[in-house]
Amino acid sequence: MNTLPARDLNALGSAGAHGSYDIPALIAARESDRYGLHLTHLNEMMVKVLQTIGYDVGFKSGHGSYLYDRNDARYLDLLSGWGVFAIGRNHPLLREALTSVLAADLPNLVQMDVSVLAGVLAERLLTYTPFLDKVFFCNSGTEAVEAAIKFARRATGRSGIVYCEHAFHGLSYGALSLNGDAIFREGFGETLPGCRAVPFNDLGALEKALAKQDVAAFIVEPIQGKGVHIPDDGYLAGVQALCRKYGTLFVADEIQTGLGRTGKFLAIDHWGVEPDMVLIAKALSGGHVPVGAVLARKGVFEKTFSRMDRAVVHGSTFAKNDLAMAAGLATLEVIERENLVEKTARHGERLLTFFQGLLDRYELMHAVRGKGLMIGIEFGAPRSLKLKASWTLLETVNAGLFCQLITIPLFKEHKILVQVAGHASHTVKLLPPLVIDDGDCDWIERAFETVIADSHKVPGAVWSLGKTLADHAMKARMAK
Structure with a gap:
């Protein structure tokens, strides 16, 4: 039984046995309901914000x-x-890549197989970070953060995670536990234990937090997104030295700063440091198909996937899907071709x-x-x-x-x-x-x-x- 409103049926055609579905026609048919649909079925507070400030x-x-x-x-x-x-939006090369995947009738997400496109994208990403060896794909920046927390705890046998005040690493529970703004945590109960904050750009505070040698990872944005705070020139090098000294993994969250945003391919390239893990997402998607990635040292990665019976101890159903991998490859191609x-x-x-x-x-x-x-x-x-x-x-x-x-x-x-x-x-x-x-x-x-x-x-x-x-x-x- 078809449950679409009558006016939505105008978007349905009868081209062939399977018919057609004209999404632009559907959008045009329901444009006048844009804000009403969200008020009724989605986040009405967002609509009220847009209407209050005149962004509607x-x-x-x-x-x-x-x-x-x-x-x-x-x-x-x-x-x-x-x-x-x-x-940019709707880049023609990205569109060509995505439509070519859809036209190819690829098997996609067989699960009991591995993806050629995922392998090629991983290979290409690692050319930008020759000090890292392995890639784990996921669907978003917050999933990359979640994976990094698990990898660090498994690799070190420690539970502590240190992050910076005013940081933003995502909104799922593990990532939320590393969020430096209390408003995002308010009302959601207890977050992940063992997480604690230090001031950004303060090596003394970081050393004090790491000195007990119970911290699995220090995760930091090379440039903090909330406020665009830039570290002193020696800060990240000092972070790397302290993490090495106390056996803590150094994780660079490049989810917003990566892929050219700061005038280098990665923001860490401004300071010449080599973290144990680098997290990317956002721009890698080309704006169409969500994708995130954890780039990691071999020793870190293989502590998690250490035996055949642990081959699937961490994953994400839609990670490595062909459209996401093609979007990542096309994005890197545009960045390079267009300098x-x-x-x-x-x-x-x-x-x-x-x-x-x-x-x-x-x-x-x-x-x-x-x-x-x-x-x-x-x-x-x-x-x-x-x-x-x-x-x-x-x-x-x-x-x-x-x-x-x-x-x-x-x-x-x-x-x-x-x-x-x-x-x-x-x-x-x-x-x-x-x-x-x-x-x-x-x-x-x-x-x-x-x-x-x-x-x-x-x-x-x-x-x-x-x-x-x-x-x-x-x-x-x-x-x-």
Whole structure:
């Protein structure tokens, strides 16, 4: 019995014995229900957020660095799906790779066999990390973190895991246990035992945590995504030395920073370190088929898969599926063919220089941090009394609310999609596709300078928006 709504049946055709199913037609038929469907069946709070801040424009297509809304207005995407779309949206080479897999009638996920595509992708990934030997594939960054926790505990016989304050490693239970932001853990009960945090960029605190020799792994983002915090030049080398000294595995979480994002293929390449495991995901997918990977030393990997009867002690049903492996291979091919790592370094240097040049001119700007196309612009309390009073009002209502006075005008008036670097953060984070060009950089520079300049005008349109947001925040707080 067909349970589709009548209007959805229009998307069903009668081409051949099996019929056809026209997904674009289905989307068009239900476009007017976009937000109603989510309010009823999915996360209604997300819809309310979008409607409150005016982001409910109904994006209908994407290409490269750009998104197009229901009225065909073009937006520059500086979120790139939280870093997923490093090669841009709907890259033709990626599409060709995926359609060729579907056309080939490959067996796929036989389980009692091994995949050629998985072997080729693993081989290619390891050329970027010659100090590592093995690859474990999974479906996401958080699954890569979960695997790393298990591999480290098995390889060392220890249970402790050390991570950094303000870190983000995912939201499943093991990864959640390593999350440096309490809001993500609130209300979910006890997390994984044996996990403890140390300050980022603090070797003394790390040594103290490792000295008891009960820590299986120290997992760290080479550049912290929440706030775009960059370590001192000697930090990661010091981390490596301490981990070697105390028998702890050094795990680099490159899930967001990897595959060219920072102007090197991996962020660790800026500092020349060689971790025991490197975790990648996000960009490896090309934005279409989720995939994650743990790159590990042979000795670590083989402690888990140590005998034939342990061949399947850890895995993931859809890991190594042909579409995901093809997406990974196509993504690496695009990165290499289009010299995206080098272009990222060049465009990143240009944008960082521009934003740093604004620091002395705008008192609400406090710092600019970044490498490549991972850039954080931190705002903070101003000196002048008129601005300080307005800032204090917003911060009293909701910490980090000021940044929405930057991101919302950028979206509404300049067609730039960007957001803050984390919960209650004062940092606006740029994470654009690596395929942006000089014209896009011009667009970014013009828009940001205009909006930042407007934020220094009190009274002004930006601060009127601030009052509206503060009112919404107060009503939401009272409704709890």
